Amino acid sequence: MNKEFSVVGTKVIREDGVDKVTGHAKFADDYKFDGMLHSVMLRISEAHAKINSIDFSEIENNQSLFSIITSADIPGAKKVGMIKNDQPIFCDEKVVTPGDVLAMLVGESEYELRTLLKKIKVDYTPLPILNDPKKSLDKDAILIHPETGTNLICHHPLRKGDLEKGFAESDDILEQTYTTQLIEHGYIEPEAVIAIPLGSSQGVKVIGSIQNPFTTRRFVANVLDLPLSKVRIVQAHLGGSFGGKDDTMCVLSARAAVAAMKTNRPVKIRYTREESILESYKRHPYILNYKIGYAKNGKIKAMKIDILADGGAYVSMSPFVTWRTVVQATGPYEIENVHTDVRAVYTNNPYTGAMRGFGSPQPIFAQESLMDEIAARLHITPDEIRRINGLKVGSITATGQTLKDHEVNLVRVLDVACGNTDFITKWKKNKNEKTHIAALDFKSPVLKESQFIKPGNLIKKGIGLAVSFRGCSLGAEGVDAASAYLSIQNDGSVYLDCGLAENGQGLRTTYSIIASEVLGITTDKIIYLELDTGITSDGGPTVASRGTIMGGGAVKKAAEILLERLEKFVKDEFKLGEDDFVSFRENLVFSRRKGLISKFPEVCKLAFLKGVSLASIGWYKSPNVHWDEKFGQGDAYFTYVYGCQVAEVSVNIATGEVYIDKVTAVHDPGKVINRLGAEGQVYGGVTQGAGYGIFEEVTTDKGFIRELNFDTYTIPTSKDIDEIKPIFIEGKDSYGPWGGKSLGEPTLELTAAAISNAVSNALGKRFFNLPLNLEEVLLSKKLRPADTKRGSLL
Amino acid sequence: MIEIKFILNKKHVSAKIESNIRLIDLLRDKFNLTGTKEGCGVGECGACTVLMNGRAVNSCLVLAAQADESDIVTIEGISNGDVLNPLQKNFLSHGAVQCGFCTPGMVLSASALLDQNPNPSEEEIKESIAGNLCRCTGYKQIIDAVKETAKELNQK
Amino acid sequence: MMPSLEIITPKNLNDALNLLSSKEKDIHIIAGGTDVVPGLNQESNRFKDIRLLIDINRIAEVKGIKTDKEKISIGAAETFSDVLQNETIEKKFPLLWKAVSTIGSVQIRNRATIAGNFVNNAPCADTVPVLLVYNATIEIESQSSKREIGLNDFLSAPYKTKLNADEIVTRINIPIPSNEFAGDFYKLGRRRAVAISRITLALLMKSNDRIIDEIRIASGAVTPIGTRFFDLEKFAKGKKADDEFMKELSGKLGEQIIQVTGLRWSSEYKLPVVQQMFYQLLKGIER
Known part of the structure; x- marks a missing residue:
């Protein structure tokens, strides 16, 4: 074992492990609520088409149908996006890729709703299809989003040194072209989300297989035209993501939330594997x-x-x-x-x-x-x-x-x-x-x-x-900071939470290890709270392999704040000399001079009774980066x-x-x-x-x-x-x-x-x-x- | 509607069901045993694996009606109350769990293997879980957990 | 989404045949269900009209594996796992055992049945080439008749067979080949487990002092359905199985496949590979 550390670098059992091996861990589709409605998506078999009209008349009075959700039901933004708002929640004007959804039906039975889908008449005009990226920038290329005036999404140039000089100094020059393919994330859990209306004072709550709850909150709030504080996102256990349950889940959450607000009932969306692969984004070729x-x-x-x-x-x-x-x-x-x-x-x-x-x-x-x-x-x-x-x-x-x-x-x-x-x-x-x-x-x-x-x-x-x-x-993509919340109870047990979301990789366990190392307590004392945007502060997304370096940094800060407080309290309480040194190890408290002086729970109880704050928020901000x-x-x-x-x-x-x-x-x-x-x-x-x-x-x-x-x-x-x-x-x-x-x-x-x-x-x-x-x-x-x-x- | 009777996690149960529902639907919707997961619906991913008369099956490929008079064990029935099954313990200690969505099916496939073959080779372990896709772990720690469980069971 | 339908689980063959003879168009047999259930759930065209399923798993007549001196008789509803556990099959029908062991996953093999594989008759059905070289015959019953035909005659086109609407396949009978036969099965997939076959080959050969006395060759996934190459077998009979002839025969298999299948998008890859791997099979059984 490492001499410097007692927990860091050792083999620690996942904090959510027991729930996962016993089948008790709840993933999004495992949640059910009273009065919950189900939903199905309306799509057409076209990659590019102008939608002229959608005729719901044949199903409008069907008793299996509770409501039809369309773009017209959206109170706020009808288009969303991570960086640019170019993706409609419902594509009622134009379809630009086969996964696009025109409208959504909600009702008691997913099965009945699916049979209704076939009775909806969509009148559309197919448009030419652009499927070769090499042709996207051709002068005569059809524009996927004509309002942008170009098919160019972005261009990043980089210029360093003198290229001509470099080639002139070379003894040999090699030129090659490579291609890479489109691939699917392949998380084993398909997408699922439930939106629950909380009434006009509280807004809406969304539980789902969501990679980044704070990003999802931003999307849902924009679409519902609600303040961020009226949209609560709770992350269910996430059945794999690998970067893949971000945009798609934001859009699905928004659809479910619109339906929940309209029907005043909890609304669930869950995808089959086929729908998941059809609609979710992939890796760039x-x-x-x-x-x-x-x-x-x-x-x-x-x-x-x-x-x-x-x-x-x-x-x-x-x-x-x-x-x-x-x-x-x-x-x-x-x-x-x-x-x-x-x-x-x-x-x-x-x-x-x-x-x-x-x-x-x-x-x-x-x-x-x-x-x-x-x-x-x-x-x-x-x-x-x-x-x-x-x-x-x-x-x-x-x-x-x-x-x-x-x-x-x-x-x-x-x-x-x-x-x-x-x-x-x-x-x-x-x-x-x-x-x-x-x-x-x-x-x-x-x-x-x-x-x-x-x-x-x-x-x-x-x-x-x-x-x-x-x-x-x-990096220079944007602001980079993370937060963590740590609260020690008066019996020495600890609540821990962080603004970065667990994606299945074990981030919560890593954070528990960090808090445990700093506070000198065993990991079983730490209860990790589920991420709820209504409780936790925004720590940025779980992306870019930033979980340990950023979230871990914030957890360490939060723990260090409390450690310092407890050290000071112990020195006062146990009347230790100024030059004595307090340390916490394996739930015990030591003085360099006196040896074992107390136990962690006892110190926490005493501190609580003396009115010492045992809660902290740690904040970790990355050093500045810059980009020309x-x-x-x-x-x-x-x-x-x-x-x-x-x-x-x-x-x-x-x-x-x-x-x-x-x-x-x-x-x-x-x-x-x-x-x-x-x-x-x-x-x-x-x-x-x-x-x-x-x-x-x-x-x-x-x-x-x-x-x-x-x-x-x-x-x-x-x-x-x-x-x-x-x-x-x-x-x-x-x-x-x-x-x-x-x-x-x-x-x-x-x-x-x-x-x-x-x-x-x-x-x-x-x-x-x-x-x-x-x-x-x-x-x-x-x-x-x-x-x-x-x-x-x- | 038809009525079926079967043993579910060691208890005799009965249910009135539609003929067209699958075993996975019965388990999740009627018995609230949501440890059984649906990942593909075509028998490729194994997330819905349960034991049927001691054999691992994809519950998305079995009609609920076909479970009549059978013995079904789901992940919820594999441990003895709060005492974890040795496989479950070893999954934890070997880091065999990440997102956990494949875990119930994985544990049940491994359990069926060890029931039939208490001393499996590494190849046999790999074959027994080849029908359980996992995207997180790369399988290594799962295979190690099964190996260790077999070793422990043989030492007893 | 599963369509609404009924399921009946008869306890004996007669009840099942009675139901079938009622001539309702939309009846379908189900055993393992590994094709039927996802087919229904995905609203596949092949299954979309089904309104009644007959589950044959409780029918004694279609269960069990019986062996006598001449043949083995496998009940139509025996699962692949049952087949793998049978010692006679492992010893006397090594190609069948090998083919079955490569099918799907443990979970699939625990449900899927041997008859289901060829009644479904997908181009890539792994047991078909093997059963063809073993000269398997199948017993078929209806309420009014009982017949036994060769598997080769039973299979007609991809996903189509000569099974009438009122009939049930009850058993598969395979004559035990003499010990003089050597053979092997080959399967190529895109990954090492749970793979859809891209090429399957089955080969049985009996030779005397390298002179080919009898040879049986079949393929799957490179032909529209599993196919025996009788012309090729005739051509090879009496020839000396030296290296040169093995190469010639492998090349001729390629030609035959083009004749049967025509050139497809995948031919550029599959044709050379099927010849190479057939040659490898021949070399592998050289004594």
Whole structure:
């Protein structure tokens, strides 16, 4: 056990664990209320259409129908959005993507309501469909939102140094294009929410599978035209989110709230898996053009990057997602001359927004593929090229930021990962074993004799690595502060609450560990309160891997305030000398001179009786960051984390199957607070990253999604990855609780890139398009069925 | 409406039901056993797993009427009152739970495995939960929890 | 959303056949329900007119696995898990055992039945190629008749069979192949578990001093329905199973698949792979 800490860094059982293993934990759909109504959504089978009229006459008098909810019932904002208000709650004028909802029916029985849907007559005029982001900015492109005058959602330029000079100084220039695919978050719990009217003095209460209650509150208040204080959002246990239960849940909450206010009854919305995949936002597909100039000695001289992101039909978080991309697009390398443009555009495709990784997995795939390719051209190993160019203390990033105030552990995580996996030996061995994969001639589909593979040669081994740096928390996206509330009862038990919401990852446990460490009490003394926006103060969203560094910082502050108060009280109460020292450990209270003097509960009772305040609010605000939008220069994030993952794979050269034998994940997340949680983040993140790397893909045909359920949208099962090995390098940092920073997203962002490099090591050919599914590995292309009919995917 | 009688978490119960409701609907809506979760409705995710005559089944693929005269165990029936089942304890101590939505199904699949095969190999453990999707944990800590439970049961 | 319907659980075959003979159009048999229940719930076209389900799980005549010297007889409502637990199947029908063990998940195998797999007759039904090479026959009963036909004759088109509206498949009979047969089953999916098959192959071969005495070849998921390749089998009979011939035969399988299926969006991938993997199967059973 760590000498410095008694709880931090140890294995602590989740505070909500017992409820979850016994089935007692209530998720949103588990709530029922007296008089609760259900609801169903009206959609049309079009990706782009002008709605002329909706005729409800055939169902209006049906006894199964309680009410029809349309845009006309909205007292406030009819359009909402994270950054720009371009997403209608009800699309009664125009549909711009197949998930769009025109109206909602509420009534006692979901089943009866669904039968009514078929009787509604919608008159609409189909519009041309824009589904190729490369065509979004064409002069003759149809505008998805004509009122904006363009399909450009955002453009982030970055200019550093002199690009021409950099290329002139280069010995070789490499230019490549990469693409990444649309993917689904795949949380196992589909969306559900209940809105409960509280009367005119109180407004409305919403309980749901909500990632960020304060964001949801803002949406609902805007739509209902109510003050924030009349909208209370309570988070139910959240069945996974990964960035995915934000905008969608805000919109669903608003719909339920409008219906609840209109009907004066609790109204529940719950989605099937198909509806969830149809309507929820996804990860941005990117098209990435990279041009790199480098010297013979391996030093990169210049990088020109041009990235296009498909934002789909709504802005959502695209500007922030692509902003992280522009900051991190070069990868963790010090490059003098950089010229980057990142754009996001509208299409009629499913809209894209936040997903774990948030604009980083895409450029990492491109830049880490490129680094391997340059290494191969220079006849050096993949680790060498990264060592030559990798960020160190004092390095200046592409945005002109000097890295300081923390250990820049990039090379260290790389060294540990290589050492731990015997990387160089394996990499060279695999590379030298020539693959007898004959070029297949698909014009004459019958294989030639020489093309058949000897059974013993079927499986090729590969090893590959990828490294990254990642800015912690929001950066220059916006104000960054978090709050926590701590209240000690007079028996020594403690209430804890924080403005950041649990997303299932174990944030509440991490916070309990922090409070317990500071106050010298065991974690079982701490009761974590459910997040209710009516009680807790706004701590910003649970995004950007900011839970530990920001929320943890606030909890530590709140606990330290009470600790100081209690120390002072104990000194007075027990008449200890000014130079004595009070300490709290394992629910006991010690004086350096007198030894054990009391127990925590007794001290709390005495303090309470003497009128000492035992409640506190901790506030943690990030240091200032700044950003110049014109040149993309500035201190983008106040600190960074570093990671290296090594993937070892077996590739079946006859079928293109990629088996993931082992992923070694070396991360510097700063101080590890919650050991079990941290390991869980690595296992889960790597597994999601592997799915992204080898088979996950939402494909669309004219905006319509083919994979609407888990039969065709395949996510990794227990059998798809053999071994994952987490290794933590706990680098020192002046920010965060004891230097605890970020881990959730770094674990995911590297895996696909490492796998792709490993498959390249096995086969001796490069890959440019995720995912590396069967067809991509064998044919270097994707094959698509002609339509979206179910079963057409066979 | 038809009437069915079955054993639910060791108690004899009966229910008057519509013929078209699924076992998951019966458990959640009529018996308020909301530990059984619906994640996909097509038998792919396993969140709705319950034990039917000792075997793990997807309750979204079984009609409630088909549960007549059967023995059903849900997550609420797996522990002995407040005393956790060894699997539940090990799920906690190994960090096998994150969001918890897949957990009930996962525990029941593992429980069915250990009932039939008290000494499973790692491959057999993986196979037994391959029908239970988890998006949070990457399965590793779940597999470890099942392994440890088997070890404990064999030491007894 | 499940449509409103009725379910009846007869206790014997006669009651079930009586119900079926009433000739109500919208009757459907249910056993494991792993296709029917989600099909109904998703309002699939194939199931949307069903108003009455007959659950055959309590009918003794369609349960049980019986073995004699010549054959094994599997009740239509036996689940895949039941099949996996049967020692005779594990020993005498290793291809069937292997195919069944790759189907779905434990939960699916605990409910889904062997007859359901081929009565549903999806292109990717995993047991179909295997049952075809084992020359399985099926017993079918109606109130007025009883017949036994080869599985190959029973399957007509994707999701279609020659089962009449008043009939029930009661048993699957499979002759026990002689010990001289060697064979294997191959399945390719997009992931390692609970995967929809992209390619399945089943191969049984009896040879004497490398001369092929009898060979049976079937595929699934690369043909509209599970398919036996009788022409190819005839072609191979009497040939010497050396490496050169195995490659030739694998190439010819590719040609046959094009003949049966035509070129599809997936052919560019599936055709070379099916040839490679069939060659691997042949090499794998080389003695």
